[in-house]
Amino acid sequence: MATVLLRGLESKPKLNGRQVNLVCFHEERGRWEVELEGAMPMVDLFKVEWNDDWWEPVDNDDKYPSLKKEKGPTFKEVVLQKQEKLKLTDPKILTVVDCNGRPVSVYDGEGQMLEVLSGQHIPRKVETESEVCQRSFPLQFQKKAPEGRTLAVRPSCLRVREEETVEALRKRKVEMSVGTVHAKPELDGQFGLLGAFQASTNAWEVMPDARGLWDVQIDGSAAPVKLRSPEICDEATGKAFVDPVQIGDWKTVPEEKALYARVTLQEGEVILEDEPAISAPFSFDMPQLMKQFNQMSPSRQDAILQLSKGPDFLASLRSETRHFTKETLQSASPEFSQLNESLQDQIWSMMRTFDCNSFSHSRSKSQLLYPTLARVNHSCRPNAVLGDPKPAEQDAKLHSGLEPVDLLKKALIAIEEIPEGEEITVSYLSEEDLLEPRPQRRQRLMDGFGFECFCSRCLDEDADRVLRTFRSAEGEGSTGTGGEPCEEMHVSSFADFLTKLSKEEPLSSPDELVAIAETASETLAPSHWLLRKALKLRSPEVYPIPGRDMPCEEIRKKLRSVLDGVTAAKGYPSAA
Numbered sequence: 001m002a003t004v005l006l007r008g009l010e011s012k013p014k015l016n017g018r019q020v021n022l023v024c025f026h027e028e029r030g031r032w033e034v035e036l037e038g039a040m041p042m043v044d045l046f047k048v049e050w051n052d053d054w055w056e057p058v059d060n061d062d063k064y065p066s067l068k069k070e071k072g073p074t075f076k077e078v079v080l081q082k083q084e085k086l087k088l089t090d091p092k093i094l095t096v097v098d099c100n101g102r103p104v105s106v107y108d109g110e111g112q113m114l115e116v117l118s119g120q121h122i123p124r125k126v127e128t129e130s131e132v133c134q135r136s137f138p139l140q141f142q143k144k145a146p147e148g149r150t151l152a153v154r155p156s157c158l159r160v161r162e163e164e165t166v167e168a169l170r171k172r173k174v175e176m177s178v179g180t181v182h183a184k185p186e187l188d189g190q191f192g193l194l195g196a197f198q199a200s201t202n203a204w205e206v207m208p209d210a211r212g213l214w215d216v217q218i219d220g221s222a223a224p225v226k227l228r229s230p231e232i233c234d235e236a237t238g239k240a241f242v243d244p245v246q247i248g249d250w251k252t253v254p255e256e257k258a259l260y261a262r263v264t265l266q267e268g269e270v271i272l273e274d275e276p277a278i279s280a281p282f283s284f285d286m287p288q289l290m291k292q293f294n295q296m297s298p299s300r301q302d303a304i305l306q307l308s309k310g311p312d313f314l315a316s317l318r319s320e321t322r323h324f325t326k327e328t329l330q331s332a333s334p335e336f337s338q339l340n341e342s343l344q345d346q347i348w349s350m351m352r353t354f355d356c357n358s359f360s361h362s363r364s365k366s367q368l369l370y371p372t373l374a375r376v377n378h379s380c381r382p383n384a385v386l387g388d389p390k391p392a393e394q395d396a397k398l399h400s401g402l403e404p405v406d407l408l409k410k411a412l413i414a415i416e417e418i419p420e421g422e423e424i425t426v427s428y429l430s431e432e433d434l435l436e437p438r439p440q441r442r443q444r445l446m447d448g449f450g451f452e453c454f455c456s457r458c459l460d461e462d463a464d465r466v467l468r469t470f471r472s473a474e475g476e477g478s479t480g481t482g483g484e485p486c487e488e489m490h491v492s493s494f495a496d497f498l499t500k501l502s503k504e505e506p507l508s509s510p511d512e513l514v515a516i517a518e519t520a521s522e523t524l525a526p527s528h529w530l531l532r533k534a535l536k537l538r539s540p541e542v543y544p545i546p547g548r549d550m551p552c553e554e555i556r557k558k559l560r561s562v563l564d565g566v567t568a569a570k571g572y573p574s575a576a
């Protein structure tokens with residue numbers, strides 16, 4: 001039974017890229033019946049015969065209507081043991097090129113190679129929307145028209161939602177650098193979609209086009225490739241990429257490290273994706289931790305041992321009255337106490353490292369240690385969040401039939417523009433905890449994580465005061481600096497507003513939201529970080545709220561006008 005790779009299915013795009021077994025060919029319908037491995041239902045393979053609609057002029061020159069009426073070539077896409085060939089039954093075809101003008105191999109009906117052209121990459125400028133779309137099709141069959149003009153044919157069964165493709169291509173299209181020595185020289189000069197930076201390999205994931213096809217590859221390879229930054233260049237500027245981040249000494253605490261932006265990162269951008277190196281239900285699971293640690297390469301082990309150890313107790317196991325110390329472990333575990341001193345130290349150090357650097361992962365119900373994300377410090381005014389790999393990417397991959405996103409991967413996402421050289425921070429505290437005044441926040445960090453917070457919001461009391469510009473309790477004028485009780489009161493009222501937004505509680509109407517914002521704007525200065533956060537929460541790119549068709553843009557505009565109104569009236573600094 002032959003195995004083939006599904007491609008170009010429009011009605012069931014998620015099946016694209018899956019391997020199926022051919023069952024039989026239904027002559028009358030011109031379709032294959034195929035069998036998917038596992039319990040999936042049977043589906044039809046896409047129709048492979050050409051029809052007249054698939055002809056289209058390459059250069060938008062529509063002078064050859066007569067040719068359009070000609071019957072196009074017939075081919076079958078046959079994949080045998082991942083070896084894919086185009087079987088061509090129309091010998092009139094002269095050249096087969098991909099969307100970038102690069103040649104592909106053509107086989108005749110008997111499987112004999114007709115012609116292989118080893119031409120150079122022919123770069124083509126993308127100028128119009130339709131041209132971008134045209135390039136997104138995997139193959140264009142060029143045929144010399146009698147008059148010597150070139151026409152192109154494309155399989156309409158591979159039509160994609162054009163808007164989506166244009167959008168995707170515009171945003172993220174990159175070209176593989178020619179002349180750089182790398183593992184995939186055959187991709188030189190080709191275009192791909194830039195995926196997220198993979199911190200675990202220090203390489204970018206470059207995906208085939210939105211439907212899982214490299215422009216020219218018809219050899220069955222539809223998987224993304226991993227390429228180092230200099231191996232890719234920006235299609236628009238022609239400049240090589242640089243890694244988006246670097247780990248450096250933390251300017252605030254000398255012995256600590258931090259993650260810095262190497263380039264300016266945009267709001268909503270997936271800065272990187274990281275994979276867990278160690279997973280365990282929690283840090284007390286010594287055997288699990290040690291087993292995984294021992295299986296690592298020496299360099300990986302070294303990297304893990306370099307991570308911050310945090311306090312000399314396990315914060316995640318703290319009880320109401322005490323933290324979990326080495327002594328606690330010795331008395332709780334006879335196994336542990338019987339080990340020699342140096343082994344005990346090694347295990348204890350590992351447990352502390354894991355405890356200090358791991359994140360809980362709700363879907364897998366485990367604690368996971370991500371080596372690069374472990375370098376991200378906490379800030380009470382974070383500029384990034386941890387999240388799942390970008391839903392759009394996930395969708396693109398599923399859509400194209402590539403490996404679904406590794407569900408254990410975590411993404412670091414910028415929630416505001418982060419200038420080059422700036423530290424990237426996330427909040428270890430919950431949104432609610434961030435609404436607390438400084439003493440409470442710091443106490444929580446000390447209790448839960450064992451460190452005294454040195455973030456800019458906690459350290460810079462004056463800056464924090466400027467942000468805390470409130471109206472007085474009587475509602476008359478601005479108090480300028482504001483005091484803690486005042487902050488507590490207003491922040492808690494504002495907290496309701498944020499909670500509603502962030503927890504996706506259904507609001508009866510956008511007006512309700514605006515009314516809350518108006519109240520909040522009366523109590524908080526427009527430059528207050530909470531208000532800025534509120535605006536960001538409504539930002540559809542950063543926090544898309546599924547299933548809610550509230551007009552986000554509209555609401556943001558209204559919020560903005562409310563804020564601007566207050567700004568103008570009070571002479572506060574602008575929130576923009």
Ligand SMILES: C[S@@+](CC[C@H](N)C(=O)[O-])C[C@H]1O[C@@H](n2cnc3c(N)ncnc32)[C@H](O)[C@@H]1O
Binds near residue numbers: 256258308377451453
């Ligand atoms: C997950 S690690 C972060 C990276 C760490 N700085 C390093 O050198 O690997 C957590 C540790 O970093 C330090 N840390 C993170 N955020 C901090 C903050 N806002 N203030 C003080 N220390 C912080 C604490 O020592 C904490 O235990």
